[in-house]
């Protein structure tokens with residue numbers, strides 16, 4: 797049986813006798829760390845890594861600490877003004893929207909840095925800018941929701957009646 801030499805070439809290219817290192821392995825090597833080569837063995841190890849992820853974002857990202865401080869402030873004011881159940885629901889959605897946006901932004905920044913290895917690339921800049929824009933959109937939505945929810949309470953607290961507060965009360969039915 798004759799063998800086509802092109803087939804042999806193809807086989808050699810398709811099955812190289814060395815294994816290319818993944819980006820994670822290269823980074824681990826640079827940092828003298830152990831690369832994760834296995835999946836999490838059970839639910840509690842997965843949970844541990846997920847909680848570590850939350851902890852790292854809070855430690856690394858100043859903006860995340862700002863979001864959390866703001867969320868605490870909103871919680872205190874909400875308790876003081878006595879929001880009702882459905883108002884709390886909106887507040888929770890609003891606050892988590894911004895926090896979630898910051899998580900995504902952190903992931904995008906880390907992945908971009910990993911891919912370009914912190915070198916300049918116009919696309920890296922574009923991706924980071926768009927990602928930062930996403931956080932601004934999320935924070936804008938948070939602010940709009942909070943203003944709509946808190947405005948009548950704050951106005952009532954200061955004894956102010958405006959068209960806007962009547963309009964919001966009408967919206968609430």
Ligand SMILES: Nc1ncnc2c1ncn2[C@@H]1O[C@H](COP(=O)(O)OP(=O)(O)OP(=O)(O)O)[C@@H](O)[C@H]1O
Nearest residue numbers: 901905912914915916917918920921922924925928
């Ligand atoms: N590798 C890169 N190539 C080109 N431009 C970059 C690169 N990395 C960052 N930039 C530019 O610098 C800006 C700041 O990037 P950086 O990674 O410092 O984000 P950051 O200041 O931590 O953002 P944030 O405040 O949202 O956490 C980006 O929005 C982008 O315009």
